Amino acid sequence: MTANSLTSSQSNQYTFDSENKRLDLDIAQEKIYNYFIEIVKTWEPEDVLLEFNRLFLGFFEAVNSDSITGIYELFSKDEEQEFLHTLKRCCYILINNWESNRKHKYIQELVNLFSIYKDFKHEQFTKRSLYAKWIADFIDSEEYQHIQLFAVKNIDEQSKSNWINRYSSYLLVAQSLDITNPKEQQEAAIKLSRQLKDKFKFELAMYIARSQSSTSSTNRYKNPSILGDNVIHLIKAIVVKKGTFSYENIANIFIQQTQNQTFEEFKNSLQKYLIFSVQQQNFVEMLKTQLLEKLYSWKAECHEEIINKDLVLRTCNKVIDYLTTENGKEPSSLFILLLSQGHPLTLVIVLLKIILVSRNSRIHLESRIAYLIRYYNKYPEDECKWLIHFIEIFNITFAIYAENVEYNLIKIKEDKPLAEPQLNLDDYHIFSQLKNKTI
Template sequence: MNSFDSFDGWVENASPAENFLYQHLRYHRSKESEDAIINRFFKLFIEALNYPDPEVWQVVNRLANAAESDRQFKYTLNRCCYTLINYWYSQPRCHAAIPRLIELFEDLPTDDPGLAASRRIRELVARFTQTDQYEALSRLRQVFGEPDADNAYNAQHHQPVGTLLRHYPFLYDHSLLTKDSDHEQKRSIQNLKQQAEQRLGINLARYNSYRLGHSRKPIENPTRLSDQQLNQALDHYTGKSYEAKSYKEFASWFSTYSRSVKTFREFKEELVNDYLLLPIAAEIPKYRNNQFSRALREWARATLTDFDEQRLNSFTLVELIRQLLIFLLLQNRRRPIFVIFRRLLEDMGYTLTTGLLLRIVLLCSAARPALERCFSVMFNLHETRQRGDVPWLVESLEHTNIALVTNFGGFGFCH
């Protein structure tokens, strides 16, 4: 069974009425064309009139007027969407139906339907478009919509940042899922993420092989960076860097070395000075003791101080790295302002800044979701901005994409 076909069984924790509705959609999705089922969805939820099955209409009406409907209906409607989306994803010829279904919510009727039941359903559907669930669906539409024709030199700067989501699989978990997403939806997005990472990894590996002369067949640059920028990024993230070690080798060396550190306080000092700052200072000497390096040292000394006299363990390592990523990327989780990250990009450049983040997650791969979450916060807050207004964000997403795929994808990049 395809992992995107999530609702072939009884939906856990759903009421009998909800499961009756999901079963109804499951039955018709396999019997009718995509156009027919989209029209059926439109009549049941968007127009909320003239639905051909009275029993189903009564069930939706009952759910819409239940005591908990203000809180619960958005989850039911979201599952109805995924009941169709998951099935269509399993059949490539049906992929175009996914954004078409989601587009139904963009033009809700404003006339009076004349029925109290219809007014109530329309009210709840309108509220749904203000929820996290709908935001995630809207982003999913960008992943399945028609790809744009932009490239490094002909970028559509007027297009919203959100239209680029398909290109950054490391954002999928935190941009396409919500806190209430069930296990099957998480598996679905993970499947989508893995496929996107694989496509990107293969395309980058082929491009790398061609540019190094190992392949004669010309391969187009698969990123939004110029050829020169991409070549520099690939050399930096996959080649030898500090002390003639690759990023992976340096992370492995420091991980082995840190086991001999006696206390967590000592580990924090050596993490900042030897692992994070020295490779930067080798390229830009002022980072041995500039404003950023001093702020980073002060931050580390003030973080998780209750554990300073203990030995380093997996919990303190993951929590330290998680908080470090928030400090570098968001500065404040509740009120992200990106000041430190923007300054690093301007002063150090994209490869060294991204390399700093790469060293962090290579040392503690369990903290990679924290990196992805931070970038998703950044992306989600800017998704309605025009690409040309936030070039720093687009370029940093490109570099992070390359750094993660080349170091975690297992595609065997050659040098």
């Protein structure tokens, strides 16, 4: 520990003295944040953890005292939310720095510090019981669960405790978009979400490559999905739609053809584009009736306007809402209807076609997936298998169409004289390229 530590003699400088309670709380909080920004950059991580523990949790250790010193003196009994915001932001200042410097184990140690609250008998001390309850409330909160996402090293181990943890990348996207979260949390969330998605893309590509090679060990690269070996056939079914009628080409044609349309014309064109080449007729009928009806009445006062980038983005986001969750709290009726009919892949492809038209809508889509995950978190995993299946297909489809991964089918068997006219995917192998490097 260095002389820069926040000792009791420096309480006046950092507004930790009870005489300075009238000092504006915003100024006091900024001094706390700046202090942690300084020490996380200059101290050893072990010393930073000791200082964090002393300031936020240290009073638990003084079992024979009912006094309160330090940070807690800044907050009156009705300012729990201000305290929790301060605590949370300090956590993310440390997390952001250690994540950037690959000091991941200290994030886990930061989370472990909070286990001390379990040993504190807060009912023994009237004055301290309030602050002990604040810490207990924090550990029971969703905010603490968010912090725990950054501490998990093995996603497989994490998913054993709760199925939603398999899909942390979406929960993190939602965190990054929540403007009520500290900026450090938003930055850390989007960074970790990107890392998790890149990890999935790489592991999927390597698993596919090695699973089709007779010389490779099948145990070296684990299937990152939970679909088993069926994932190979699924990917072939997705990749096979290449060439002139690929999803990318159809999306580009749609963009070119709708550039000068009115908003009303664009709505009609979008609906036709989304159902183009969809083979399930009942799916098509549901989209035609329910989606078009909802979309047509939305912003009808703008029907005569010429379409522009802003309207395209807002329209695509709105269609995503209709297909997932309209209020951000519960699944939309269309989402439930489409998946109850057994069309997870078809729905995923429709969502993909939207993103290929409006790539900036992807983060909006991922946040809606997060809302669905949160909603179904209250149900047992066995009752959510249909949703899990949908998300797994979603993960794979969007990994295939990622900008830095390209998949192609290569035929490995010659056609037999009496070969069936229908494409036999078993005659093909999948080859992937990652950043111009063949896998």
